[in-house]
Amino acid sequence: MVIHHTEESEDFNTTDPTICMDRLRHWFCYHVNQLGWSDIGYHFLIDANGVVYEGRCLLGDEPVLGAHALHNNDRALGIALMGNFSAQLPTTAAWCSLEQLVTWQCQRFGIDPMAEMGWTFVNEDLRCKKIKRPTIVAHSDIRTTACPGEPIAAKLAELRQRVAQAL
Numbered sequence: 281m282v283i284h285h286t287e288e289s290e291d292f293n294t295t296d297p298t299i300c301m302d303r304l305r306h307w308f309c310y311h312v313n314q315l316g317w318s319d320i321g322y323h324f325l326i327d328a329n330g331v332v333y334e335g336r337c338l339l340g341d342e343p344v345l346g347a348h349a350l351h352n353n354d355r356a357l358g359i360a361l362m363g364n365f366s367a368q369l370p371t372t373a374a375w376c377s378l379e380q381l382v383t384w385q386c387q388r389f390g391i392d393p394m395a396e397m398g399w400t401f402v403n404e405d406l407r408c409k410k411i412k413r414p415t416i417v418a419h420s421d422i423r424t425t426a427c428p429g430e431p432i433a434a435k436l437a438e439l440r441q442r443v444a445q446a447l
């Protein structure tokens with residue numbers, strides 16, 4: 281599972297449901313109409329009010345290929361927190377939803393949140409390297425990117441533990 285954020289700036293960090301829906305539409309239009317993808321690239325998105333949106337749908341128990349983590353899409357669900365979290369954490373509501381969603385997906389797909397698995401790390405020159413990382417990672421764990429922001433990346437160890445306790 282790869283955790284992302286959606287925005288390059290904090291301009292859209294808001295709890296206003298209208299703006300959240302606008303941004304959801306924006307990302308759908310960008311991924312589908314501009315990039316020509318079959319659906320939004322992430323499997324799930326979470327807004328600042330903790331509302332979870334289905335992105336690329338998952339039918340039954342077979343994950344549908346996402347488009348969110350170069351060279352890792354064949355093995356990873358993509359969950360995006362809506363906003364930019366380079367300098368702040370998401371809201372408590374968003375974080376609670378993330379925890380519940382990750383717990384649900386671990387149950388659904390038999391993922392051990394405390395285990396490690398093979399990933400492909402992609403650097404800024406798009407060079408690839410095989411690495412081992414936890415089953416739940418920040419995008420920046422497997423690619424040279426600012427996504428999803430250091431505050432989130434630093435909190436994932438705690439998230440994995442809380443998910444393990446909830447399972």
Ligand SMILES: [Zn+2]
Pocket residue numbers: 283284285348419425427428
């Ligand atoms: Zn990302």
